[in-house]
Amino acid sequence: MILTKAAITAAIATGEISIDPFDPGRLSPNAYDWRLGETLRICDGHLDAARPTTFTETTIPGSGTVLEPGVLYLGVTYEKTGSETYAQMLNGDRTTGSLGIWVHVSAPLGHVGHAIRWTLEIRATKPVRVYPRMTFGKLIFLATAGDRASYQHTGGKYAATEGIDISRLYTELAGDPR
Numbered sequence: 001m002i003l004t005k006a007a008i009t010a011a012i013a014t015g016e017i018s019i020d021p022f023d024p025g026r027l028s029p030n031a032y033d034w035r036l037g038e039t040l041r042i043c044d045g046h047l048d049a050a051r052p053t054t055f056t057e058t059t060i061p062g063s064g065t066v067l068e069p070g071v072l073y074l075g076v077t078y079e080k081t082g083s084e085t086y087a088q089m090l091n092g093d094r095t096t097g098s099l100g101i102w103v104h105v106s107a108p109l110g111h112v113g114h115a116i117r118w119t120l121e122i123r124a125t126k127p128v129r130v131y132p133r134m135t136f137g138k139l140i141f142l143a144t145a146g147d148r149a150s151y152q153h154t155g156g157k158y159a160a161t162e163g164i165d166i167s168r169l170y171t172e173l174a175g176d177p178r
């Protein structure tokens with residue numbers, strides 16, 4: 001079940017949902033309009049699931065940065081969001097989609113009990129200039145069914161990280177003979 005604007009507002013008031021910074025003007029009927037943060041990691045080398053990803057980190061200036069096709073960018077949400085009660089789904093929106101931007105690569109789920117600035121895996125269809133703190137997509141909150149477990153307490157790979165993080169699969173594959 002998706003939370004409406006009224007339900008998100010009520011959950012913010014009780015502390016069941018945190019969005020920091022929170023701007024009520026960014027609420028739409030069923031979502032919160034989140035923003036792109038200022039830091040980008042440019043991953044333009046070869047990727048290997050068993051090794052840490054190499055990258056160069058840059059700050060997006062006020063005049064913007066052009067995203068190029070064929071490059072994987074790891075970005076971050078401007079807002080830190082979390083809930084011990086609701087699951088979250090982060091996606092792009094009609095506007096970023098129309099600019100040919102993918103805001104993540106098939107990873108929309110935010111677990112109950114994970115309060116974070118989200119890592120974004122950004123790709124561009126065509127060269128496109130993006131700006132820090134521009135609206136980048138929609139975040140929805142979902143009521144859960146069944147017993148809840150907090151990601152923070154269940155040993156998730158990313159429980160100890162906040163903000164941009166590279167794939168941590170290499171930590172699981174480290175002792176794996178190949």
Ligand SMILES: O=c1ccn([C@H]2C[C@H](O)[C@@H](COP(=O)(O)OP(=O)(O)OP(=O)(O)O)O2)c(=O)[nH]1
Pocket residue numbers: 104105107108109110111114116117118119120121151155156157158159
């Ligand atoms: O694009 C994304 C997707 C998820 N997350 C955060 C929210 C989520 O709570 C956590 C873990 O996501 P997921 O379960 O998809 O990651 P995993 O690779 O399966 O790791 P784990 O084994 O810890 O579940 O990472 C992001 O920051 N960016």
